[in-house]
Amino acid sequence: DAKTTQPPSMDCAEGRAANLPCNHSTISGNEYVYWYRQIHSQGPQYIIHGLKNNETNEMASLIITEDRKSSTLILPHATLRDTAVYYCIVRLSDGGATNKLIFGTGTLLAVQP
């Protein structure tokens, strides 16, 4: 599976958009980009995923570059409750047995009041 690179930490002001970058330069054509977040003492929470096109849901937007080598997760109006570790993961889709998620170390987003 392709590896991802994320900054270890970021700050964001409450009410502002949080833009979390992720590099996945070795991604292959059949790998999805997934984003999860983990708040202290909870399990990872699914946010959004995409293959080629940009995606939006009630939580966030996912912008994938045309060459698919990087992506950005956008939280449009960050609140204090968005403070968490955010994981960017590429997930292989090959009809294989597992299609497991492989987590890295993520980005600690601190939303400041």
Next chain:
Amino acid sequence: GAGVSQSPRYKVAKRGQDVALRCDPISGHVSLFWYQQALGQGPEFLTYFQNEAQLDKSGLPSDRFFAERPEGSVSTLKIQRTQQEDSAVYLCASSLGQGANSPLHFGNGTRLTVT
């Protein structure tokens, strides 16, 4: 709606004891995953079930770790003769389908402390 439920939420075991951790996946979810998360680290894959079949156990750290899902629903992760290095949060996740387009939904984990 009901999410993935794990029990117990906390477990303290003395070194050498056996433990059993339970996972109730979201109803109807075909795929079930177990992960281990050490303090300050990201979750690490342990094993995967598709219905009752254990298709991947490549992440189980030793033969002291055993998982089952006999009826394709509830799953149990068993650790025999626990060691201090087994102290971690054990996370269970389920997904509706078996493909990579089907998101995993995680429970809040069982925190195991081996003394």
